[in-house]
Amino acid sequence: MTILEQIARTVRERLEERKRRVPVSLLEERSHYQSPTLPLAPALRTGELAIIAELKKASPSKGIIRREFNVPELARQYKWHGAQAISVLTEPDYFQGSLEHLEAARRTVDLPLLRKDFILDPYQIVEARAYGADAVLLIAALLDPVQLHELHAMATELGLSCLVEVHSESELDRLDLDKIEILGVNNRDLHTFEVDVNRAVQVLRHVPERIVRVAESGLRTADELVHLRRHGIDAVLIGEAFMRAPHPGEALERLRREVQRRLAAPDMLRMAV
Numbered sequence: 034m035t036i037l038e039q040i041a042r043t044v045r046e047r048l049e050e051r052k053r054r055v056p057v058s059l060l061e062e063r064s065h066y067q068s069p070t071l072p073l074a075p076a077l078r079t080g081e082l083a084i085i086a087e088l089k090k091a092s093p094s095k096g097i098i099r100r101e102f103n104v105p106e107l108a109r110q111y112k113w114h115g116a117q118a119i120s121v122l123t124e125p126d127y128f129q130g131s132l133e134h135l136e137a138a139r140r141t142v143d144l145p146l147l148r149k150d151f152i153l154d155p156y157q158i159v160e161a162r163a164y165g166a167d168a169v170l171l172i173a174a175l176l177d178p179v180q181l182h183e184l185h186a187m188a189t190e191l192g193l194s195c196l197v198e199v200h201s202e203s204e205l206d207r208l209d210l211d212k213i214e215i216l217g218v219n220n221r222d223l224h225t226f227e228v229d230v231n232r233a234v235q236v237l238r239h240v241p242e243r244i245v246r247v248a249e250s251g252l253r254t255a256d257e258l259v260h261l262r263r264h265g266i267d268a269v270l271i272g273e274a275f276m277r278a279p280h281p282g283e284a285l286e287r288l289r290r291e292v293q294r295r296l297a298a299p300d301m302l303r304m305a306v
């Protein structure tokens with residue numbers, strides 16, 4: 034069993050209990066008090082490499098990543114230092130995330146918020162909206178294409194954007210790209226946890242220009258980000274590298290400025306000639 038299958042099993046068990054405790058009607062009522070959602074795609078297509086900064090306390094591959102975890106403070110830092118969107122892990126057993134983290138981030142910042150979880154059921158989409166998400170992650174490896182497109186359609190109806198995540202070209206080939214606006218490639222091999230930062234470039238090189246392309250996982254250096262941008266990647270999703278820094282916001286800004294500087298350099302050279 035892969036780690037993804039283990040996580041999915043736990044998520045299913047918890048889901049049954051949550052559905053009994055919090056009926057969907059209550060979630061729908063809660064959603065009425067939320068502001069209209071912020072669209073994710075335009076926030077990521079800025080003409081520069083956009084950063085989705087993740088709030089990630091722990092992970093199955095690394096255990097505890099950050100002990101001091103003040104969500105409003107971290108979300109504020111990410112916004113102040115130039116993130117285009119924030120990803121909030123809400124899965125409790127493997128990532129120590131929670132829906133309350135999402136809610137707290139929503140109360141603090143007006144950036145698009147991605148609910149980062151293992152979505153298997155329409156209930157979780159309603160839940161995402163009720164707790165203030167603007168977008169949800171849909172992982173192709175967990176859903177058959179019909180399920181994925183149904184969840185996608187439902188999320189769209191509720192005003193949520195979807196980041197559809199694949200790990201390989203064969204997963205990509207099973208999707209109906211006409212219906213997809215934002216595609217992410219997870220660089221992390223979920224069998225070995227090894228990261229190949231070039232995987233996103235390989236998998237996304239043939240997708241239509243209209244689709245926003247996101248590289249996820251294992252990214253930390255300006256070199257990697259410059260390489261991704263030069264190969265047509267619109268946005269990167271980064272968690273651990275920021276979460277391990279004493280000041281995650283400043284770490285984000287340093288990386289962002291270094292990437293900007295390096296990407297601008299050839300243009301300036303060309304202008305000088």
Ligand SMILES: O=C(O)c1ccccc1NCC(=O)[C@H](O)[C@H](O)COP(=O)(O)O
Nearest residue numbers: 092093094249250251252270271272273
């Ligand atoms: O992070 C993990 O160990 C992990 C294991 C199994 C499934 C998913 C996992 N991570 C979720 C993510 O997609 C990452 O949190 C996200 O891409 C950020 O990655 P990183 O910058 O490496 O923290």
